[in-house]
Amino acid sequence: MTNDDTHLLTTSETEATDTAAGQGASAAGKRKGKAHKSQRTKDEARLGLMLAWPAGAVLLLVTGYPILQAVYQSFFNKRLTDPDNAYFNWGLNYVTVLTDPLWWQTLGFTLLITVFTVAVELVLGFAFAVVMLNALKAVRGPIRTIILIPYGIITVVAAFSWKYAFDLGTGFVGTWLGMESFDWFGNFWSSFAVISLAEIWKTTPFISLLMLAGLAQIPGDMLEAATVDGASRWQRLVRVTLPNMKASIMVALMFRTLEAFRIFDSVFVMTEGANGTATVSSLAYDQTISQLQTGLGSAVSVLLFIAVGLICLLFIKGFNVNLGAGKE
Amino acid sequence: MTDPSRCRRTRLLAGAAMATATLVALSGCGSQEDAKTLTWYIDPDNGGKAAMADACTEASGGKYTIQTSMLPSDAAGQREQLIRRLASKDNSIDIMSIDTVYVPEFANADFIAPVPEEYVDEFTEDVVEAAVESSMWEDQLVVAPVQANTQILWYRKSVAEAAGLDMDKPVTWDQIIEAAKDQDKEIGAHGIRAESLTVWVNALYESQGEAIVKDPEAEPEDTELGLDSPAGEKAAQIVDTIGSEGLGGPNFSNLDEQGAMLRFQGENGGFMVNWPFVYPAMKAAVEDGSLDQEVFDDVGWAQYPAVEEGTPGAAPLGGGKLAVGAFSDHQDEAFEAISCIRETQKQSEYYITDGLPPATRAAFDDPKVQQEAPYSDAILDSLDVAKSRPISPYYNGITGGIQRSWHPPADVSPESTPKTSADLILEILRGEALL
Numbered sequence: 139m140t141n142d143d144t145h146l147l148t149t150s151e152t153e154a155t156d157t158a159a160g161q162g163a164s165a166a167g168k169r170k171g172k173a174h175k176s177q178r179t180k181d182e183a184r185l186g187l188m189l190a191w192p193a194g195a196v197l198l199l200v201t202g203y204p205i206l207q208a209v210y211q212s213f214f215n216k217r218l219t220d221p222d223n224a225y226f227n228w229g230l231n232y233v234t235v236l237t238d239p240l241w242w243q244t245l246g247f248t249l250l251i252t253v254f255t256v257a258v259e260l261v262l263g264f265a266f267a268v269v270m271l272n273a274l275k276a277v278r279g280p281i282r283t284i285i286l287i288p289y290g291i292i293t294v295v296a297a298f299s300w301k302y303a304f305d306l307g308t309g310f311v312g313t314w315l316g317m318e319s320f321d322w323f324g325n326f327w328s329s330f331a332v333i334s335l336a337e338i339w340k341t342t343p344f345i346s347l348l349m350l351a352g353l354a355q356i357p358g359d360m361l362e363a364a365t366v367d368g369a370s371r372w373q374r375l376v377r378v379t380l381p382n383m384k385a386s387i388m389v390a391l392m393f394r395t396l397e398a399f400r401i402f403d404s405v406f407v408m409t410e411g412a413n414g415t416a417t418v419s420s421l422a423y424d425q426t427i428s429q430l431q432t433g434l435g436s437a438v439s440v441l442l443f444i445a446v447g448l449i450c451l452l453f454i455k456g457f458n459v460n461l462g463a464g465k466e
Numbered sequence: 467m468t469d470p471s472r473c474r475r476t477r478l479l480a481g482a483a484m485a486t487a488t489l490v491a492l493s494g495c496g497s498q499e500d501a502k503t504l505t506w507y508i509d510p511d512n513g514g515k516a517a518m519a520d521a522c523t524e525a526s527g528g529k530y531t532i533q534t535s536m537l538p539s540d541a542a543g544q545r546e547q548l549i550r551r552l553a554s555k556d557n558s559i560d561i562m563s564i565d566t567v568y569v570p571e572f573a574n575a576d577f578i579a580p581v582p583e584e585y586v587d588e589f590t591e592d593v594v595e596a597a598v599e600s601s602m603w604e605d606q607l608v609v610a611p612v613q614a615n616t617q618i619l620w621y622r623k624s625v626a627e628a629a630g631l632d633m634d635k636p637v638t639w640d641q642i643i644e645a646a647k648d649q650d651k652e653i654g655a656h657g658i659r660a661e662s663l664t665v666w667v668n669a670l671y672e673s674q675g676e677a678i679v680k681d682p683e684a685e686p687e688d689t690e691l692g693l694d695s696p697a698g699e700k701a702a703q704i705v706d707t708i709g710s711e712g713l714g715g716p717n718f719s720n721l722d723e724q725g726a727m728l729r730f731q732g733e734n735g736g737f738m739v740n741w742p743f744v745y746p747a748m749k750a751a752v753e754d755g756s757l758d759q760e761v762f763d764d765v766g767w768a769q770y771p772a773v774e775e776g777t778p779g780a781a782p783l784g785g786g787k788l789a790v791g792a793f794s795d796h797q798d799e800a801f802e803a804i805s806c807i808r809e810t811q812k813q814s815e816y817y818i819t820d821g822l823p824p825a826t827r828a829a830f831d832d833p834k835v836q837q838e839a840p841y842s843d844a845i846l847d848s849l850d851v852a853k854s855r856p857i858s859p860y861y862n863g864i865t866g867g868i869q870r871s872w873h874p875p876a877d878v879s880p881e882s883t884p885k886t887s888a889d890l891i892l893e894i895l896r897g898e899a900l901l
Contacts, residue, residue, distance in 0.1 A: 215897055218549065218550075218553045219549065219553070219571060219574065219575035219577070219859070220574075220575060221553075234897070234898055234899070234900070235900060238899055238900045240899070240900045240901075241900060306716065306717040306720070306725070307717075307724075307725055307728050319716040319717075320716070321716055321717035321719065321720055323717075323720050324716075324717055324718075324719045324720055324874070325719075410659065410660070411659075412658075412659040412719075412720075412873065412874075413659075413719075413874065421900060424866075424900075424901055425900060425901065427546055427550075428542065428546065428862060428866070428901075429862060429863060429866065429894075429901055430549065430553075430862070431897060433897075434897060434900065438900070
C-alpha cells in the first residue's frame with residue numbers, strides 16, 4: 139500500500155515536471171519538503187492522521203469486511219437455502235463464470251453502455267458547463283438549478299418515469315414520434331437507446347458540475363491573451379481551455395466511468411435484463427438474490443470489483459489522473 | 467402499572483431505544499391481557515387481508531393481535547424478501563402469504579413450520595386437488611391452501627361468432643390461432659420474460675400430459691426433465707406461431723397479464739388467457755368511464771384452451787398459501803389464526819372484494835359469489851383439471867431457465883428450444899451456468 143502510494147506520487151510528479159514549468163517548480167518544492175520536514179509540517183501531518191483515523195477505521199469496517207467476506211464466499215458452492223451442504227470448490231465458481239457466454243455478453247453490454255453514455259455525457263456536460271459559466275448573472279441561478287435538477291432525482295424514480303414514458307401501455311413518446319405500436323423494450327437496440335437516454339439525462343449534470351469547476355479555474359487573462367494574439371474561438375477552446383482543464387475532465391471521466399460501469403437501477407426497472415440488456419451488476423444480483431447461489435454470486439461480485447479496480451488503475455496510471463490536483 | 471398515560475409514555479421511549487423496549491416488556495406494560503402480536507406478511511391486495519386480520523384479532527377474544535406487513539407486489543420480490551429474512555432466522559415472521567410455487571423451496575430449507583396433525587384435515591377438507599398437492603412437501607402438509615387461482619379463456623363473443631367457433635365446447639390453441647388469423651385479431655398470452663411466461667409454457671406441456679420436471683424431489687444433479695419431448699415441440703410451435711406471426715400484438719415480447727388485458731379491451735382484442743382479476747378490473751373500467759359498456763358485454767369466458775382435442779387444457783394453478791415461519795415464537799397462535807383466516811365465509815368475501823378465487827369448493831356456493839363473479843363455474847371447472855408448475859425446491863432456477871430460453875417468443879424454435887432449455891436448466895441446477 140505504502141509502496142504503491144510513493145510510486146504513484148513519483149509518477150505524477152515526473153509528469154508534472156514534464157508538462158508545465160510552473161507546476162514542475164512546485165513539485166520540486168514538495169520533493170525537497172519531503173527530505174527534511176519542519177516540526178510544524180510533522181505536527182500537522184500527525185494531527186491530520188489523528189483526525190482521519192476514525193473515519194478510516196469505519197470505512198475499513200464497512201467496506202473491507204464485506205469485500206473480504208465476498209472473496210471468501212466466492213470459493214464455496216453455497217446456496218442460501220441449503221447452507222449446511224456448502225463446500226469449498228477450489229475456485230470453480232470463477233471458471234464457471236468466466237466460461238459462461240452470459241458473463242461475456244453482460245460484460246460487453248456493460249462496456250457498450252459505459253462508453254456510449256460517458257462519451258455523450260462528456261460533450262453535453264461540457265456544453266452545459268459553458269452555459270452555466272457564461273449565463274447572464276440574472277439568470278445564472280435558475281439555469282444552474284434547471285441543469286442540476288435531474289441529478290437530484292433518485293435513479294429508481296427517474297428509471298420508472300422513463301419506463302412509463304416509453305412503455306407501450308402508458309407511454310406518450312411513441313405517440314409523439316408517430317410510432318404508436320412500436321415496443322421500445324421489445325428489442326435490444328431500442329432498449330439500449332432508452333436506457334442510455336435515461337442514464338445520460340440523469341448523470342450529465344454530475345459531469346457538467348465537475349467541468350464547471352475546471353472551467354472556473356482557467357484564468358481569464360490567459361483567454362484574453364489568446365484573443366489578443368488572434369486566436370479564433372475554436373483555437374481558444376482547443377489550445378487554451380481544454381488543456382488547462384484536463385485534470386478536471388479526467389476526474390469527471392473517471393468517476394462517471396466507474397459509476398456507469400456499475401449500472402443497475404435503470405436496467406432492473408426497465409427491462410429486467412431481457413433482450414440482452416443484463417449488466418454485470420444485475421448478473422451479480424440475479425445469482426445472489428434471486429438464485430440464492432451466494433458462492434457463484436460472490437464470484438461475479440468479486441470479478442465486478444476487479445473490473446472496477448482495473449478501470450481505476452487505467453485512469454490513474456494510464457491517463458495520469460491526479461486525484462489530488464484540486465488541492466494545489 | 468395500569469396508568470395508561472404512563473404506559474403510553476413508556477412506549478414512546480421504546481420506539482427510540484431497544485433497551486427501553488426490554489424494560490417495557492419486563493414491566494408488563496406492553497398490553498392489557500398478554501395478547502401476542504402476530505405479524506402476517508401479506509402480498510398487496512385491495513385491503514381484504516388486512517380486514518381478515520382485524521376480524522380474526524377480534525374473534526380471538528384478546529388472545530392474539532394480527533398485524534399485517536406489506537411485501538413487494540410481484541411474487542419474485544416477495545420470495546426474495548421473505549427468504550433473506552428467513553435465512554437469517556427472523557423470528558418476526560409469524561404468518562406469511564406465499565405464492566404456491568415457492569412452497570417446496572421454503573419447506574426444503576426448513577424455513578416454515580409444518581402444519582400440526584390436528585389441523586391437517588381441516589386445512590385440506592373440500593379443497594381442490596391441485597391446491598392440496600402443491601401444499602405438500604415430502605408427504606407432509608407444510609402450508610395451508612387458501613386461494614386457488616387459475617386462468618381461463620376470455621374471448622370477445624363477436625370475434626368467436628364471426629370465426630364460427632362454438633365456445634360451448636372446449637377449444638384448442640390451434641382453433642384459437644386459426645380464428646385469430648381469420649379475423650385479424652390478437653391472442654392475449656404472456657410473452658414477457660417473467661414468471662407469466664413459465665406459467666404459459668408449463669400449461670402447454672401439462673395439457674399434453676408431460677411434466678417439465680419429472681422427479682421434483684430429486685437432488686439437483688439427478689433431475690430428469692420432460693422438456694425435450696414431442697410435447698415440447700408442440701408447445702414451442704404454439705408459442706412461436708403466436709410470437710412470430712404477430713398474433714400476440716406488437717408488444718408481445720413484453721406482454722404481461724395487465725398488458726394483455728389492456729390489448730384485449732382494444733379494437734384488436736380477440737382471445738386471452740388470463741387470471742380472473744381481469745373481470746373486476748374491466749368492470750371498474752366501465753364504471754369510471756374508460757371502457758365502453760359494449761366491449762364489456764362482448765366479453766365471454768370458457769375453460770382454459772386444450773392442446774389436443776379431447777383432452778382438457780391443464781389450466782395453470784396459482785394462488786396463495788399461508789405458512790408459519792419456522793423461527794416464530796408464536797406458532798400455536800399462528801396456526802389458530804390461519805384457521806380463522808381460512809374460514810369459508812371469509813374466503814367467499816375475499817373472492818368478491820379482491821378477486822382471488824378460494825381453494826375451498828364450498829366457498830364458491832355463496833350466492834353473492836355467483837352474482838359478483840359470474841365466471842366462477844369456468845374457474846371451478848378449470849381448477850378441477852389445473853396443474854401446478856414444477857413442485858421443486860429449485861423452482862427458481864427452472865423458471866429462470868425457461869424464461870431465458872423461451873424468450874423472445876418470436877425466436878422460439880420447435881426443433882431446438884425444448885432441448886436448449888433442458889440443457890440450460892440442468893446446468894443451472896448443477897451450478898454450472900449463470901442465470
